[in-house]
Amino acid sequence: MQNKNSAYLLPLIVMASLFFLLGFITTMNNSLINYLKDAFRLNEVEKQLPNTFFYGAYILSIPVGYVLNRIGYKNGVLTGLGMISLGFFLCIPGVALGYYGFLSAVSVFAIGVVLLQVAANPYVNALGSPETAASRLTLTNALNSVATVIAPIFVSMLIVSANTEGVSDPRTVQGPFAGIGIVTLIIVAVMFFLKLPEIKEPEAAEGVVKKIKTSAYKYPHMWLGSLAIFFYMGVEIGIPSFFADYSAKLGFNFDGEMRTKLLAYYWAGLMIGRIAGIFVLRKYSASRILSFNAIIGAVMVLLSLVLGAMGMSLIGLVLFLGTGLMHSIMWPCIYNLALEDLGRHSKVGSGVIATSVIGAALLPIIMGGIQKGIGLIIAICCLFVYYAYITFFALKGSKIR
Numbered sequence: 001m002q003n004k005n006s007a008y009l010l011p012l013i014v015m016a017s018l019f020f021l022l023g024f025i026t027t028m029n030n031s032l033i034n035y036l037k038d039a040f041r042l043n044e045v046e047k048q049l050p051n052t053f054f055y056g057a058y059i060l061s062i063p064v065g066y067v068l069n070r071i072g073y074k075n076g077v078l079t080g081l082g083m084i085s086l087g088f089f090l091c092i093p094g095v096a097l098g099y100y101g102f103l104s105a106v107s108v109f110a111i112g113v114v115l116l117q118v119a120a121n122p123y124v125n126a127l128g129s130p131e132t133a134a135s136r137l138t139l140t141n142a143l144n145s146v147a148t149v150i151a152p153i154f155v156s157m158l159i160v161s162a163n164t165e166g167v168s169d170p171r172t173v174q175g176p177f178a179g180i181g182i183v184t185l186i187i188v189a190v191m192f193f194l195k196l197p198e199i200k201e202p203e204a205a206e207g208v209v210k211k212i213k214t215s216a217y218k219y220p221h222m223w224l225g226s227l228a229i230f231f232y233m234g235v236e237i238g239i240p241s242f243f244a245d246y247s248a249k250l251g252f253n254f255d256g257e258m259r260t261k262l263l264a265y266y267w268a269g270l271m272i273g274r275i276a277g278i279f280v281l282r283k284y285s286a287s288r289i290l291s292f293n294a295i296i297g298a299v300m301v302l303l304s305l306v307l308g309a310m311g312m313s314l315i316g317l318v319l320f321l322g323t324g325l326m327h328s329i330m331w332p333c334i335y336n337l338a339l340e341d342l343g344r345h346s347k348v349g350s351g352v353i354a355t356s357v358i359g360a361a362l363l364p365i366i367m368g369g370i371q372k373g374i375g376l377i378i379a380i381c382c383l384f385v386y387y388a389y390i391t392f393f394a395l396k397g398s399k400i401r
Contacts, residue, residue: 008127008128010194010196011123011127011196012124012127012128012136012139012140014191014194014196015120015123015124015127015140016139016140016143017143017187018077018081018116018120019120019140019141019143019144019147020143020144020146020147021084021116021147021184021187022113022116022117022120022144022147023143023144023145023146023147023148023151024147024148024150024151024154025084025109025113025151025180026054026113026148026151027147027148027151027152028151028152028154028155029050029054029106032050032155032159032173035155035159035168036050036099036102036170038168039168039169039170039172040098040099040102040170042099046099049099049103050103050106052361053103053106053107053110054106054107054110054113055110055357055358055360055361056107056110056358056361057107057110057111057113057114058114058117058354058355058356058357058358059355059358060111060114061114061117061118061350061351061352061353061354061355061357062348062351062352062355063351064076064114064115064118064351064354065118065216065347065348065349065350065351065352065354066347066348066351068115068118068119068347068348068350068351069347069348073119073122073123073196073347074191074196076115076118076119076347077115077116077119077120077123077191078188078191078192079112079115080112080113080114080115080116080119081112081116081184081187081188081191082112082188083108083109083111083112083115084109084112084113084116084184085109085112085181085182085184085185085188086108086109086112086181087105087106087107087108087109087110087111087112087181088105088109088177088178088180088181088184089177089178089181090104090105090108091105091106091109091173091174091177092174092177092178095170095171095173095174096171099170102170102173114354117354117357118347118350118351118354119347119350120140121137121335121339121350121353121354122339122346122347122349122350124136124137124140125137125335125336125339125346126346130340132281132282133286133336134281134286134289134329134332134333134336134337135277135278135279135281135282137331137332137333137335137336138274138277138278138281138329138332138333139274139278140332141274141329141331141332142271142274142275142277142278144274145267145270145271145274145328146271148267148270148271149264149267149268149271154176158175158176159172159173159176212341212342212343212344212345213345215345215348216342216345216346216348216349216352217352219341219342219345219349219401220397220400220401221337221338221340221341221397221398221399221400221401222338222339222342222349222352222353223352224338224393224397224398224400225334225335225337225338225339225353225393225397225398226338226352226353226355226356227356227389227393228334228338228389228390228393228397229331229334229335229338229353229354229356229357229359230356230358230359230363231359231363231385231386231389231390232327232330232331232334232359232386232390233356233357233358233359233360233363234359234360234363234364234367234382234383234386235297235323235327235330235383235386235387235390236270236327236330236331236360237360237363237364238363238364238367238380238382238383238386239266239320239321239323239324239327239383240263240266240267241364241367241368242364242367242371242376242379242380243259243262243263243266243320243321244259245371245376246320246376246380247259247262247317249308249376249377250308250313250316250317251313252313252317262317262321263321265321265322265324266321266323266324267324268324269321269322269323269324269325269327269328270324270325270327270328271328272325272328273324273325273326273327273328273329274328274329274332276328277289277328277329277332280329281329281332281333286332286333286336286337286394287333287337287394287395287398287399288394289329289333290329290330290333290334290337290390290391290393290394291391291394291395293326293327293328293329293330293333294326294330294387294388294390294391294394295387295391296326297323297326297327297387298383298384298387298388298391300319300320300322300323300326301319301320301323301380301383301384301387302384303316303319304316304317304319304320305377305380305381307319330390333394334390334393335350335353337393337394337398338353338398339353340398341401363382363386366382367379367380367382370382
């Protein structure tokens with residue numbers, strides 16, 4: 001048993017580095033939106049297209065799962081890294097061709113990100129005991145959170161500050177993007193020669209043989225978990241998406257720079273929670289921790305709304321941002337619970353679950369429509385629906401077979 005765990009140490013380190021890369025690329029894409037708006041002279045609709053092209057690639061998650069079934073985890077990771085590298089290199093001529101040339105290149109590395117996401121999650125899940133799978137996913141997601149802190153600094157120092165004349169030039173992304181492409185290509189070369197174990201999921205359960213159904217689609221808890229990821233994306237993205245309007249509602253007149261600094265506390269909460277979760281999830285079950293965090297997260301939002309309405313604006317603001325700590329371990333817990341007992345269908349199941357990341361694109365738009373038609377507070381109250389479903393999945397849905 002000890003030898004087996006030792007054999008999994010190197011693959012786990014490799015996967016952790018890939019989660020860092022995933023977090024870096026995703027946050028960098030988000031951080032570039034306002035810069036590209038100025039650089040390409042975009043309107044309010046056009047500036048959101050990088051997220052549309054990026055997150056839209058997750059619609060391919062299910063076919064990607066089938067591809068992984070044929071080529072295996074390692075080849076899937078190598079293919080994903082190769083597409084990421086190619087996409088960043090294509091951004092160099094793409095920028096010169098204009099905004100839509102750039103977006104075309106973004107779609108290439110976005111597909112690579114989807115390949116990594118679908119391959120890496122179930123692979124980490126299978127690298128050791130099922131009882132500690134959520135803890136391993138939390139570890140890799142902690143590095144993902146570290147990347148979300150570093151990426152905006154990267155964009156600010158190497159891209160935004162490169163415009164010495166005060167005029168945004170889209171060509172300033174070419175150098176940094178070429179650097180990312182080269183680094184990713186080096187990772188591809190290193191990984192090609194690494195001997196990573198190709199996990200056979202039914203054997204990963206320490207000799208416990210369970211009846212495997214004929215298709216991933218026949219597992220109700222997988223579908224319920226996929227919907228939980230969908231709503232989780234609304235929770236994670238909903239807080240920062242509505243922070244500017246909510247802080248103004250509370251009476252704070254923050255400028256853009258101050259809002260960015262304050263939101264760093266929300267993302268720091270995710271990072272701290274994930275680091276703590278590595279140890280907590282070794283003691284308590286994923287379903288228990290997930291339900292606890294969802295309930296406390298909902299209570300924090302409720303108290304924020306109530307206290308904010310009573311004039312205690314600062315406490316309301318702190319509670320609103322503090323939800324990041326509760327959101328921290330939701331993704332790995334949901335993913336782990338949704339993949340339980342799928343065995344050889346884990347790759348396809350991972351593809352189904354990853355498709356639900358589109359919640360990050362759809363739910364904030366729906367909430368924005370509610371805000372416009374009814375009001376900000378009602379829009380924020382949508383979070384209670386998301387929390388309620390996540391709690392249901394943790395306590396009941398994840399156990400339905």
